[in-house]
Amino acid sequence: MPLNHSPENDDYEDSPTTRELAVRLENLEQLVHRNIGTLASNSSISVHGRDPDTVTATHPGLRSEGTRTDITPRRKYSTQVQQRSFSGETSIQYTLDQVEGHLVNSDHRFESAITVSPDRMSTPALTPPSSPSGEATSRVASDxxxxxxxxxxxxxxxxxxxxxxxxxxxxxxxxxxxxxxxxxxxxxxxxxxxxxxxxxxxxxxxxxxxxxxxxxxxxxxxxxxxxxxxxxxxxxxxxxxxxxxxxxxxxxxxxxxxxxxxxxxxxxxxxxxxxxxxxxxxxxxxxxxxxxxxxxxxxxxxxxxxxxxxxxxxxxxxxxxxxxxxxxxxxxxxxxxxxxxxxxxxxxxxxxxxxxxxxxxxxxxxxxxxxxxxxxxxxxxHGRATGAVTPIPYLAAMVIYSRVLGKVWEGMYGADSAMQSSPRNSHLRREHFEHLISRAQREVPPEFVYHLGQEESQSKKTVGWLAKQQKLMRVRWLSLRLLIRRPMLQETTSSPAIIFTGLENERICAQIASDVIQDCIEISEEQTVFTYPFFHYLLSAAIISIGLIIKKPSCKDAFGDMALKAIHALESYPRKTWISGKLIRNVSKLGHIVRRVMADSAPSEGVHSSRLFANRDCVSRESAERSFECADRGESAVQEMQWLEALFGSYLDSNLIVRSGE
Incomplete structure (x- = not known):
């Protein structure tokens, strides 16, 4: 921008010193404009975002995740710098940036023109900040x-x-x-x-x-x-x-x-x-x-x-x-x-x-x-090279597991799954998802690899939380296989071929559920306080087991004892770690069903019904005493045992279902 001269200085405009000074000032002004634009763009680059009131004297690039030292106050910009955001390829901002970039590359003089473009100029805020400092807050800051x-x-x-x-x-x-x-x-x-x-x-x-x-x-x-x-x-x-x-x-x-x-x-x-x-x-x-x-x-x-x-x-x-x-x-x-x-x-x-x-x-x-x-x-x-044990391999294993889980959810339970030519319980679809699980094992970190049908390996002694993660990942993969096979448990048909396939599926589901229960109950009672992540998988496996026993009473001898062990383990959780009232009620209802089913044949199996029902009454009293619940007031209570009824409702005796209020 040219330097403006007042009329009084017209006599000196031809002076070499004046002309040199004017040129130098003009160059300096352009340089300042370019630097201001660079500072404005750089200050919005950090996704972590530094505190606008402070700068780090010795480490100007340090983000909030590092330790800040030598922090000195600075003057705020006259306008708040907008946080850097991701502009999608279909957005107007992305298109403008692309056009602007091409112009800068083709004509470098254009770069100085855009340093004061409208998007970098001060515009009034639609909603003024609620505090004079500009850091809005809905309450008065207190100690x-x-x-x-x-x-x-x-x-x-x-x-x-x-x-x-x-x-x-x-x-x-x-x-x-x-x-x-x-x-x-x-x-x-x-x-x-x-x-x-x-x-x-x-x-x-x-x-x-x-x-x-x-x-x-x-x-x-x-x-x-x-x-x-x-x-x-x-x-x-x-x-x-x-x-x-x-x-x-x-x-x-x-x-x-x-x-x-x-x-x-x-x-x-x-x-x-x-x-x-x-x-x-x-x-x-x-x-x-x-x-x-x-x-x-x-x-x-x-x-x-x-x-x-x-x-x-x-x-x-x-x-x-x-x-x-x-x-x-x-x-x-x-x-x-x-x-x-x-x-x-x-x-x-x-x-x-x-x-x-x-x-x-x-x-x-x-x-x-x-x-x-x-x-x-x-x-x-680096972590592995130095011998440090980090949770990042577990996170990587969880991401791979979650990707497969998402594909299973979409294929089995998504809105389009019921309209697809291949039904949810088809052999081809089930085989496809089993293949996804097998293929995923080639991507997960070696310490979290799970092979179908393979017993848990007794590896060398590891860090406590890492050993728990390894067992938890195995339980998750097993539960995912149950999720894939669950729709076939709801099937009723008279076709001999489908009946045979259904019987094989029930046998596999019962075995997988037993493996999940066995892995969960192997955890010592002292460690139960730290094993809440297993709770939902143990509860789901127990529901599958008792549902299969109800559907096929002949399974009682093979899987009845495992179902009882699962209930005992579930009932011990509230004594060790915090469990919500909803889950406690679900466990109580499931325990009632398991003991009612198992008590029918208690004499022949050496299970005393008096002990079972005495234990049930004790659990009911404990559940009643622990009535406090930190629950979302706007969220209605979950109907007890919806999953069990949805899975095996046609096979359940109405006397086995405990309704609300009983």
Whole structure:
């Protein structure tokens, strides 16, 4: 832009010094404009998003997952920089970017013209921020001690340390979406600098710290309900970690606005994912589904489902955290879909981001990582090379399992499955899905390989949580085979060929269910507190077993004892770990059915009906005493034993079904 001269300076416009100064100022002004445009675009590149109020003096590129030091305040931009988002190929923004890129490549002079283009100019916001600082929040920021007091929470460091260790050892190893060194750093900060240890301090916390604190509270809540038995009375909500979750939810505030209020988008996504895990753990499925849908939608917005160049410009460590988070959301999506029978949200055809690498957490941020280091040059097996055991191989195995699970769900239970030429119970379709399971074993990490019909191998002694994961993956593959064969159990026909095939299918289902039950009951009672992930698979296998016994009484001798063992194991869970009231009632109803069926032949099998019914009465009293339930008030109670009735309703004696209120 040319330098403007006032009329008074016309006498000097021909001066060499004046002309030289004008040219130099014009060049300097153009350079400043280009640098401002570059800064604006670079500041929106980070998907992690740094706090707009702070910069890191010594490490300007460090994202929120690393430890921040030497933080100094800076002046905000006059306009808030928009978070970088993923523009799909069919969007107008993508088309404009393509045209703009071609113009820049063909005419470099055009680059200076677009540095002040309309999309980079200040435009008035449709909705003004609710706080003068621009970090909108639905409540007045208060110190943490007051927040906890409002929810009846007493900060006990020794107890919270145990809950945090439980979360890291039992939950994070299954959903490694956090960077543990950063989590522990924030946990230490919570006691030292965030005014929790000193009730007299009144330290307002910004939006970024509110989400960091909410993340910690949800981790504590999940660890608490994992390690605490279900109890009744005034302490019930604390045993489930519900009060901690409610405090975290207050910090998060309005879910739909939270992404605009906090600059660190990955921190917000991680917090929502943790909320989904906790709600699923408490069997509050309705809320978990809705939160997961919002999280997945925003992950799509950020482009986490796409590989480079969608995430171009990020450090390798940032990309790794993003991949871990995305694939955790993916496995949650499939897990909730199969549990509820409702469609999953993520479509495989839209995803091309690679699986995360098996790196130890310390490699991500505490090693010297060059900003120009390409992903291709990063060590792909660093964790294994150094002997470190990481949960990433399990996450990779879960992703492969979830892909097969999604295909089975679509083929067997999708809306189009009933209209396809090949019925759900056809031999060809069943064989196709069995082939998918076999083929998937060539892709999973070797420690999680499962072969059809092969007994669990007695491998060398491994880390406790890794051994549990190996057994859990075997149970999942077995349960998936049950899911494939389940439709044939509902079939009634007079065709001899189909009857023979059905008998063979029943035999295989009974054997698979017995294998699942055997794997689950082998876990010692002391470890039951940490084996809640097995609960749903054990319950499903027990339902299949008793249904087959009801349908074919001749199976009672072979599988009756295993069904009883499954019920005893299920009934022991509430005494060790937190179980929702809905699941306790379902177990109680199933236990009633099993004991009623087995009592009919108790004398010949050495099973005393008096002992069975005495045990049943004891369980009923325990279930009645444990009546507290942290449930979604807007979600109607699940009808007891719907699955059993749907599977074997035509074979069930009406006296065996315990109706509501009995």
């Amino acid at each position: 943490l001690h007051r927040l906890l007091h409002r929810h009846g929470i007493a900060a006990d460091k020794a107890e919270w340390d145990r809950c945090m260790h439980t979360f890291c050892n039992e939950i994070h190893t299954m959903y490694p979406l956090l960077h543990l060194p950063t989590l522990w750093h924030r946990y230490t900060e919570m006691w030292t600098t965030w005014s929790l240890a000193d009730p007299e301090r009144r330290m307002p916390i910004g939006r970024h710290k509110q989400f960091a604190m909410a993340q910690l509270l949800i981790c504590l809540a999940t660890g608490r309900c994992t390690a605490s038995p279900r109890i009744a009375g005034a302490e019930a909500r604390h045993s489930a970690g519900w009060s901690l979750y409610r405090a975290a939810a207050e910090l998060v505030g309005d879910i739909l606005n939270c992404f605009e209020e906090c600059s660190d988008q990955i921190l917000v996504l991680q917090t929502l994912a943790l909320m989904v895990i906790y709600l699923f753990r408490l069997n509050i499925i309705g809320r978990a589904e809705k939160l997961l849908a919002i999280a997945i939608s925003h992950a799509h917005y950020l482009g986490l489902h796409r590989s480079l160049p969608a995430l171009d410009g990020l450090k390798p460590s940032d990309v790794e955290i993003n991949r871990r988070l995305w694939w955790c959301l993916y496995t949650m999506d499939r897990r909730l879909a199969i549990d509820t029978g409702r469609p999953f949200l993520i479509q495989d055809m839209n995803v091309n981001t690679p699986l995360p690498q098996g790196l130890d957490d310390d490699c991500l941020f505490y090693r010297q990582v060059c900003t120009n280091l390409s992903l291709a040059s990063t060590p792909k097996t």
